[in-house]
Amino acid sequence: MSNRNEQIEKRERAERLKIAREASNLGGYRKLATRFGWNENTYKSHERGSNGFSVTVGLEYAKVFGVSFDWLYFGRGEMREQNQSLPNITDVPLISFVSAGQLTEQSAVLKLTDYPTIPAIDLPKGRWIALRVEGDSMNKISPPESIIFVNRDDRRLVPNACYVVCDETGAATYKRYRPNEDPPFHPASYHDVDPPDLEDPIRVIGRVRRTVLEI
Structure with missing residues (x-):
């Protein structure tokens, strides 16, 4: 394809991107950047046609x-x-594992409205929290710095499903459930990681239903 044709295609793609944004009613550049973690200047360059965007980025847009x-x-x-309808976008509170442990106490102890949020598209119904993964004990599924989305309304234990659980001390952890093993909550890691030493009673905070790694 000639450079002239490439420029025409990039400009037309940029025009469609602007139309899509305006039709979504999600707001302007800054609001989008804040809500979805996009770089504001990068998005501007895509919509103005000064820079093209990849297939992967196009799929996200x-x-x-x-x-x-x-x-x-x-x-x-x-x-x-x-x-086709507009996606259902949910702003999910992004909390720490320390705070997650408090969710097993009285709900008034932890005010989720005090936390920053991260958007998620088309989550099923539920009470959702998001946590940033620390360490490599679950790196087969969620590498370090991944964001996991946890449904607090889904606490039924299913073999090989993943959960955030809390023990008597209030310590929360993210592990895979293996009912035939002792202890039943195990790492899913490429490294040799010991299972957590949890003190009974163990309480399920919620099931992990999505993991996202930003690159």
């Missing part, structure tokens, strides 16, 4: 703005596919 990726990136078809 399409999902957030609730438009067809084929339309956004290639200009094919309709902006929204038949019966």
Whole structure:
């Protein structure tokens, strides 16, 4: 493709991105950057056409703005596919593992509105919290610095599912449930990591339903 054609395609793609953003009613550059962790200047350059954006980035934009990726990136078809609706975006409180342990106490002890939030798209119904993973005890599933989304309404123990649990001391941890092993909550790591030494009674804070790693 010639440089001229590339420039035309990049400009037209940028115009569609602007249309998608405005139709979503999610706000301007700064609001989007704050809510979704995007770099404001990078997004501006994409929408203004001074820089192109990759397929991976285009897929994220399409999902957030609730438009067809084929339309956004290639200009094919309709902006929204038949019966396509805007995504359900939930702002989830991002707390620490220390704070997570308090969730097993009276709900008034921890005010989730005091914490910053991170957006998540199309989460099922539930009471959600997000935590940033520390260490490598679950790196087969969630590398260090991953964000995990925990449904506090989903506490039924299922073999090989992952949970955030808390023991009598208030210490919270993220592990995989193996009911036939002792102890039943185990790491899922590429390294040799011992299972946690939890003091009974062990209480389930919630099931981990999504893990995200920002790169």
